[in-house]
Amino acid sequence: xxxxxxxxxPDWAARVEALGFDFHTIDSAPYWDESAHYEFSLAEVExxxxxxxELHKRCLDAVEHVVRKNLFGKLAIGETGRCLVxxxxxxxDPTLYGRFDFAFDGNGPPKLLEYNADTPTSLxxxxxxxxxxxxxxxxxxxxxxxxxxxxxxxWREIVGAGSGWNSLHFACVTPHAEDEGTTRYLMATALEAxxxxxxxxxxQIGWNGRVFVDHxxxxxxRLFKLYPWEWLLREEFGQYLHxxxxxxxxxxxxxxLSNKGLLPLLWxxxxxxxxxxxxxxxxxxxxxxxxxKPLLGREGANVxxxxxxxPLASADGPYGAEGFVYQVYQPLPEFAGNHAVVGxxxxxxKCRGMGLREDASPITRNTSRFVPHLFR
Amino acid sequence: MRRSRRVATLLFSGTCLVSLAACEEAADLRVFADVxxxxxxxxxxxxxxxxxQARDQHGKEAPRYAEKATCEELYGxxxxxxxxxxxxxxxxxFMPALAGFxxxxxxxxxTAQPVYTDRSxxxxxxxxxxxxxxAQGRGGALARTxxxxxxxxxxxxxxxxSSGSNGSSSLSSGS
Numbered sequence: 001x002x003x004x005x006x007x008x009x010p011d012w013a014a015r016v017e018a019l020g021f022d023f024h025t026i027d028s029a030p031y032w033d034e035s036a037h038y039e040f041s042l043a044e045v046e047x048x049x050x051x052x053x054e055l056h057k058r059c060l061d062a063v064e065h066v067v068r069k070n071l072f073g074k075l076a077i078g079e080t081g082r083c084l085v086x087x088x089x090x091x092x093d094p095t096l097y098g099r100f101d102f103a104f105d106g107n108g109p110p111k112l113l114e115y116n117a118d119t120p121t122s123l124x125x126x127x128x129x130x131x132x133x134x135x136x137x138x139x140x141x142x143x144x145x146x147x148x149x150x151x152x153x154x155w156r157e158i159v160g161a162g163s164g165w166n167s168l169h170f171a172c173v174t175p176h177a178e179d180e181g182t183t184r185y186l187m188a189t190a191l192e193a194x195x196x197x198x199x200x201x202x203x204q205i206g207w208n209g210r211v212f213v214d215h216x217x218x219x220x221x222r223l224f225k226l227y228p229w230e231w232l233l234r235e236e237f238g239q240y241l242h243x244x245x246x247x248x249x250x251x252x253x254x255x256x257l258s259n260k261g262l263l264p265l266l267w268x269x270x271x272x273x274x275x276x277x278x279x280x281x282x283x284x285x286x287x288x289x290x291x292x293k294p295l296l297g298r299e300g301a302n303v304x305x306x307x308x309x310x311p312l313a314s315a316d317g318p319y320g321a322e323g324f325v326y327q328v329y330q331p332l333p334e335f336a337g338n339h340a341v342v343g344x345x346x347x348x349x350k351c352r353g354m355g356l357r358e359d360a361s362p363i364t365r366n367t368s369r370f371v372p373h374l375f376r
Numbered sequence: 377m378r379r380s381r382r383v384a385t386l387l388f389s390g391t392c393l394v395s396l397a398a399c400e401e402a403a404d405l406r407v408f409a410d411v412x413x414x415x416x417x418x419x420x421x422x423x424x425x426x427x428x429q430a431r432d433q434h435g436k437e438a439p440r441y442a443e444k445a446t447c448e449e450l451y452g453x454x455x456x457x458x459x460x461x462x463x464x465x466x467x468x469x470f471m472p473a474l475a476g477f478x479x480x481x482x483x484x485x486x487t488a489q490p491v492y493t494d495r496s497x498x499x500x501x502x503x504x505x506x507x508x509x510x511a512q513g514r515g516g517a518l519a520r521t522x523x524x525x526x527x528x529x530x531x532x533x534x535x536x537x538s539s540g541s542n543g544s545s546s547l548s549s550g551s
Contacts, residue, residue: 099551121550173535173549175453182550201449202532208525217526227531227549237530258551298551366548 001040001106003335003371008034009136020184021129023177026367032125033369034133038340038356040375044106045144045354051110051275052100052344052351058273059115062265063089063256074281075261076295076322080242081233084252093251094158094165096186096224097123097151099355100344101364105333109274110342112266113330114293117257118250119228121178122370123147124185126345126355130372141374143353147345148189150352155193157348164247165222167196169214172226174201178366183226190224202227207237212246222247229255230296260293260325279327289329294319299366305329315363332362339364340371407476407491418479426488430477434490438471447472451492 009015012034016024024032066072067089072082099120102110127147134143158165168190172183187197202225204215212220225232225248232238256262263279270276284290286309294302301317307329332339338358345353359368408414414423440459441447447456451472459469476491535549 116551119549119551121548171531173532174449176535176548179549202535203449203529205531206526206528207530208527213526227535228551231534231549232531235531235533240530299548366550 001038001044001104001333003036003338003340004039005036005336006034006137009133012133015132015136016129019128019132021124021181023181024129026178029367030369031367032129033358033371034137036336036371037133037137038335038371038373040106040144040373042375044104045375048102048104048110048342048344048354049144049351051102051112052346053349055100055112055115055275056098056346056349056351058266058270059117059257059262062262062269063253065269066256066265067253071265074265075256075259077255077259078233080238081229081252081255083242085256088251089253093247093253094161094249095251095254095348096154096158096249097348098250098254098257098346099123100346102342102344103277103330103332104342110344111277111330112263112275113277113327113341114260115257115262117254119226119258119298120345121182121226122343122355122357123182123345125370126343126353127151128185130355130370133372134374138374141376143372143374145353147347147353150347150350151186151189152193154348155190155195158249159193159195165195168198168222168224168249169220170197170199170224170226171202171205174203179226183224186224186226205237207240207244211244212237212240220246222249224249228296228298229258260295260297263293263327264325277328277330279325281323281325283326284328291327291329292324293327294324295322300363300368301365303363305362313362315361315365332364341368407478409476413476414479422479426479427477429480429488430490431474433487434474438474438490439492440469440471442469444470446470455493 012032013024016032021032024030063085066075067086070082072078072085077085095117097120098115098117099122100115101113103113104110127145131143131145131148134141134145170183170187170190172179174180183199187199190197198214198218200214205220206213206215206217208217212223214220223246229250229252232241261281263277264281266273267276267279283292286306289305289307289312292304292306297303297317297319299317300315302315302319304314305312332341334340335358337360339360339362340356340358341364343355343357344351345355354373356371356373357364357368358371359365408417408423408427411420411423411427414427438459439447441450441456444456447470448454455473456470457473459471472492474490475493478489478491480488
C-alpha cells in the first residue's frame with residue numbers, strides 16, 4: 001500500500017459533475033481529491049476483503065448475544081428500540097449495506113475502528129466516481145469495486161424475499177447535497193433492480209394516526225432512510241414506529257452495530273481477535289494510549305485521542321450524552337502528512353469494495369478527503 | 377473484481393415526462409429548455425409563440441410560497457426567484473424558476489405550459505399541485521393543506537438542529 005502523488009484530470013470537475021456528483025467540494029475545500037491515489041497489491045486488497053467478511057459475521061454474533069442477554073442498557077437503547085431490534089432480528093429483516101473503517105497500512109491484519117452499519121455515506125464516490133477516475137486515468141489497472149452490481153443484486157435478493165420490498169420510499173434530510181446524493185444513488189440502484197421508488201424529505205413524512213404517509217398522502221409501507229436510528233427513536237414520531245408496520249432499511253437491529261458499544265462487546269466475545277483492538281466501557285489506565293468515542297456519534301465528532309494522560313487530538317461536536325467507549329489507540333498510517341483510513345463496503349453479507357479517506361488530522365471527519373485507489 | 381462498463385448517474389433527467397427510453401421517439405412530449413432548444417425540433421415561429429405563452433402562464437400560475445426556504449425545499453437551492461407583487465400588496469412571494477416549457481399540442485390544451493423541476497429532478501407541468509401543497513385562492517398563492525388528522529414534521533428534528541459555529545445549517549446524518 002502506497003500513496004502516489006500525481007495530477008488531477010484537467011477537466012476533473014466537469015467529468016464528475018457529468019455523473020451528478022455535486023458535492024465534490026465542501027466549504028470551498030476539496031472533498032474529492034484525485035491529486036493523489038493509493039495503490040494496493042492484490043494480497044492487501046484481499047486482506048481487507050477477508051477482514052470485512054469475517055468481522056461482519058462476528059458482528060451478527062454480537063447482535064444475537066445482545067438480544068439473548070438483553071444487553072441493550074450498555075448501548076443506551078431504550079424500550080421502543082429494544083422491541084424493534086428483537087422483532088426485526090427474529091424476523092430476519094434484510095440489511096442493504098454498511099461500511100467498516102479500518103486502520104491498515106498494508107502490513108499485518110486490518111484493525112476495526114468502527115462499523116458504520118446504519119447510515120454510511122461516501123458510497124456514490126466509492127462506487128461510481130472513483131471507477132470513472134480509474135477508467136480515465138488507469139484503464140489497465142484494477143480497483144476493488146463491484147459495489148454497483150452488488151447493490152443491484154442485493155436489491156433483487158431483498159425483493160425476492162417477497163415481503164413487499166418491491167415498492168420503496170427513500171428519505172433523507174433535505175436540503176443536504178451529500179445525503180441526497182447518496183440517497184438518490186441508492187434509489188438508482190433499486191430502480192435498476194426493478195423496485196419502484198419515491199423520494200421525500202424526512203421532514204415531509206406524515207403520521208395519520210394509523211400509518212406513515214408521504215407528502216402526497218400515499219402510505220409508506222417500506223422505507224429506506226438515510227437517518228440514524230437513535231434520532232428516529234427520540235423524535236416525535238419515534239413512538240409510532242412500533243405500532244406502525246413500517247419496514248425499514250437499514251433495519252432496527254443495525255442500531256446494535258452502529259453503536260460504538262459494539263467495540264467492547266466484540267472484544268469481550270472474541271478477545272485477541274486479529275482484526276479487533278481492545279475496547280472497554282471503562283477508561284483504561286492513563287499510561288495506555290486510547291481513543292475515547294461517544295456511544296452514539298458520527299463523522300468523528302466528540303472523539304478524542306488520549307496519550308500519556310493528555311489529549312493528543314480531539315474533535316468537538318454535539319454527542320456523548322449517552323456515554324463513551326475506550327479503544328486502544330491504533331495510529332492511522334501516515335503518508336506525506338496524511339492520515340488514511342480504509343473503508344470496506346459491505347453489501348448484504350459480502351464485502352464489495354473499498355474507499356479511502358485522508359486527513360491532516362488523526363481523526364477522520366466528514367470533511368476528510370476521498371482519495372481514489374487502484375490495485376495491480 | 378472489475379465491474380461492468382456501465383456507470384450509473386444521478387441524472388434522472390427531468391427533461392422528459394415519459395419514460396427515459398421512449399424519450400427519443402416522443403419529440404412532442406419533450407420539455408424544451410428554451411426557444412433555441414425547441415428549434416431543434418420545430419420552426420422558429422412556433423417556438424417563439426409557444427415560449428411566450430408558457431412564460432405568460434408562468435407569470436400567472438406559478439406556485440408561490442411565502443418563504444423562500446419552503447420553495448427551495450421543494451425545488452432546490454437557488455431555484456426560487458422572487459415573484460412580482462401582482463396585486464400591489466406588501467406580501468412578498470417566491471416561485472420556482474422556469475425550467476422549460478411544453479408545447480400546447482403535446483398537452484392537448486389551448487396554451488403551452490411552463491415546466492418546473494423539483495429538487496429530485498422530477499418534472500412538473502404548469503402550476504399543478506405538488507405534494508401537500510395546493511393552490512388556494514386567486515393569484516396562485518399557495519398554502520400548505522395537509523389532510524385533516526395527518527401531522528408532519530415529526531421526523532428530521534435532530535438534523536435541523538443547528539450544529540453550532542461551523543456554518544453548516546444541519547447536522548449530517550451520514551457516517
